[in-house]
Amino acid sequence: MKKKAISPDKGNRLINDGCTILVTAQLGEKSNIITLAWQTPVSSSPPMAAISVAPSRYSHQLIATSGEFVINVPPLSLLKAVVYCGSVSGRDEDKFQGAGLTAESAAVVSVPLIAECIGHLECQVSQRISAGDHTLFVGQVVAASAAEDLFEEVWQVEDERAKTIHHLGGSFFAAPDKIVHL
Amino acid sequence: MKKKAISPDKGNRLINDGCTILVTAQLGEKSNIITLAWQTPVSSSPPMAAISVAPSRYSHQLIATSGEFVINVPPLSLLKAVVYCGSVSGRDEDKFQGAGLTAESAAVVSVPLIAECIGHLECQVSQRISAGDHTLFVGQVVAASAAEDLFEEVWQVEDERAKTIHHLGGSFFAAPDKIVHL
Numbered sequence A, B: 001m002k003k004k005a006i007s008p009d010k011g012n013r014l015i016n017d018g019c020t021i022l023v024t025a026q027l028g029e030k031s032n033i034i035t036l037a038w039q040t041p042v043s044s045s046p047p048m049a050a051i052s053v054a055p056s057r058y059s060h061q062l063i064a065t066s067g068e069f070v071i072n073v074p075p076l077s078l079l080k081a082v083v084y085c086g087s088v089s090g091r092d093e094d095k096f097q098g099a100g101l102t103a104e105s106a107a108v109v110s111v112p113l114i115a116e117c118i119g120h121l122e123c124q125v126s127q128r129i130s131a132g133d134h135t136l137f138v139g140q141v142v143a144a145s146a147a148e149d150l151f152e153e154v155w156q157v158e159d160e161r162a163k164t165i166h167h168l169g170g171s172f173f174a175a176p177d178k179i180v181h182l
Helices: A008-014 A058-066 A076-085 A095-099 B008-014 B058-066 B076-085 B095-099
Strands: A003-006 A021-027 A030-036 A039-043 A048-053 A068-073 A119-131 A134-147 A166-169 A172-181 B003-006 B021-027 B030-036 B039-043 B048-053 B068-073 B119-131 B134-147 B166-169 B172-181
Touching: A003 A008, A008 A119, A008 A134, A021 A048, A021 A058, A021 A076, A030 A048, A030 A058, A030 A076, A030 A095, A039 B039, A039 B048, A039 B134, A048 A058, A048 A068, A048 A119, A048 B039, A048 B048, A058 A068, A058 A119, A058 A134, A068 A134, A076 A095, A119 B119, A119 B134, A134 B039, A134 B119, A134 B134, B003 B008, B008 B119, B008 B134, B021 B048, B021 B058, B021 B076, B030 B048, B030 B058, B030 B076, B030 B095, B048 B058, B048 B068, B048 B119, B058 B068, B058 B119, B058 B134, B068 B134, B076 B095
Parallel strands: none
Antiparallel strands: A003 A134, A021 A030, A021 A068, A039 A048, A048 A134, A068 A119, A119 A134, A166 A172, A172 B172, B003 B134, B021 B030, B021 B068, B039 B048, B048 B134, B068 B119, B119 B134, B166 B172
């Protein structure tokens, strides 16, 4: 899938619809993928996004130590991989291999992107906040990219390949239908 | 619309799909509504959610001073009100009146709910974090409620009345189609 660079200032739009994401992290030779529904943009200028990660998760350790992570936006066709990456631990399994996903070099950070995802936000951790039983990692978006045909100002969710995944809870998900313009 | 109480522990599911929300705030006699796409659950136990609000917004002042806010989940049929509440300032207009929305007493907090919304999370601010050009208010969910027919473990988004609103960016929105169970 051909990708194009997006201005980091517009990058927040890749996750503005509240989609479930695959976060990649890397520390030395070890990389990992974690599925997260708990994400939000938090700042326009500089562009920043926050993710909420439980301290027990392997990716928590990688992100806290390396200070970097990538938000990857999976399309609906990757739902099985999304559920898999949210169900097993990277301590036990190589999730790239287990999910059949391909690691690809990022533009700025040392963390791999997931080639099969349709959008990417490369983030450097600027704040780490303990909130209840999770940690909020606030990251500055230093690079962004998206599938050339599927992001035009916003996600073209009427195209089957651009349908983002939304986690309703438990094993229930939904995807967007039509674009409503108001 | 008849509402039922939801355990605050399950309340995060009302916003887990990343929907756009209407946040209500109150200080003394003044109440306000602000439209926000930037929200996420952040903790399971205790249940907590975070919203990102620009300091220039009138609601920022109300929430920062009162220490309380309510997350209201609007259905797709309220899209016009959602856009209106994101376009005008509560300093100039009474948005309940302007949007034709009805204020209703909350169960625990002193902030009104929006009767026409399908779900409500009553929050008490536990942390206030400056992140870039916005403030993250992290709130503990002290009460939750949802439309009796429309929330059954998760939002029943195949029912037209339970379709949540997702902000793609600019004036573009989307709503969920079918429930996918995996």
